[in-house]
Amino acid sequence: MWVLFTLMAAFMQAWRNAFQSELSRDVGVLGVTLARFIYAGPLAALYLAGLYLWQDAPLPSFNLKAAGFIVGAALMQILATALMVRLFKLQNFAVGAGLAKSEALVAAILGVLFFGTSLSLLGWGGVLLGTVAVFMLSTKGGVGGLSLKTVLLGLGSGSAFALTSLWVREASLNLMLPFPHRAAWVLLLVIVLQTILLLGYLLIKNRSELDALLRRPKLTLAVSVSSCLGSIGWFSAMSLTAVPYVKTLGQVEIFFMMLVSAIYLKQSIKVKDMAALVLIGLAAVMVMWPSV
Structure with missing residues (x-):
């Protein structure tokens, strides 16, 4: 089931990024970031209500940790989205979103440092390969055209998404609710908090x-609808x-966004990219x- 949720999330996120990239031509960074949440709250509430109609469950008992x-997570996702929108203004859609996909690698590294995940030699080789790929995306005309600002924005966005x-x-695990109710509660609360903060x-x-x-x-x-549907997928899968594991499979978004970039946004993608x-x-x- 988590595989299906992840595939749905990756597909919807590719479209959300495309819509945000188009919106960023006329709207500032924080405005585009708010677009992700402004209409998503009611959709998340309807989804949660539908879950309770489908399957009865207790209300969550919140603790300080949760x-x-x-x-x-709410604050970090705002930061991650804002940084990615800045990337869209520096690069084209596929390159900007691709840089933000350093998230999977950062999540693995943070997992090793703070969540007890172990990486083999092959795994660390993957980290280095990902770093090389990020540099490839950030160069214009070779190494001499390397944009440090773009690299830092991409790694910053990916790191913030990983922490989110x-x-x-x-x-989700601290709410002590059955699946998928716990994921839906976290989704609704995160979106409501983000909307209040940015709108205010x-x-x-x-x-x-x-x-x-x-x-x-x-x-x-x-932007809001595709974001909400994508978040339902991500939050459910991660629950x-x-x-x-989720972010690794979620890399199929890379292929979705190349297609969206070429077909919807009419942007050309270089072979190097x-x-x-x-x-x-x-x-x-x-x-x-090695962990699968």
Whole structure:
């Protein structure tokens, strides 16, 4: 079941990234980030209500640990999304999203350091291969054209997404609810918190950016819907199994986003970029292969 949820998540995330990339042409970073959450809350609430109608379950009993993971995941996902939107403004869609896919590698490394995951020699080789792939994506005209800013933004976004995923799983496990209710509760609470924080900030500090977002209602709705469906997939899958397994399989998003980039956004992808994106997927497989 976690495989099906992950495939759904990867497919929907490829479209969400494409919609965000298009929206970023007219809306600022925080506005595009808010588009991910602004209409997703009601959808997440409907999904949770549907689960309770389908299968009765108790209400969650929150503890300080679970609340901390939920708040941390919400804030980290806002940061990750904002950094990725900045990438879209520096590179084209597929390259920007590909850089953010360093998430799988970072999640594996953080798992080794803090969550008891072990990596073999082949796994560490995957980490190095992923680093090479990131450099390939960040160069323009060879090593001499290497953009350090792009590399740092990509690694920062990937690291923030990795922490989000790890904390989402921990929050889900700490709610002590059956699947899929625990994942749905975490999803709803994270989205509501993110919406309140970003909407409140833009209302107070940058109303013009919020107005620019609301002038693109169809595209904003497309971002929110695809984001919510993708998050249902990610949160459910990570509630069922360890994050590195989910993010490894989730690398199929690389191929989805290359197709979306070429077909929907009409963006050309260089052979070097395609090779680098494939290497990132291969690197993630190498990281997890000995543990499968």
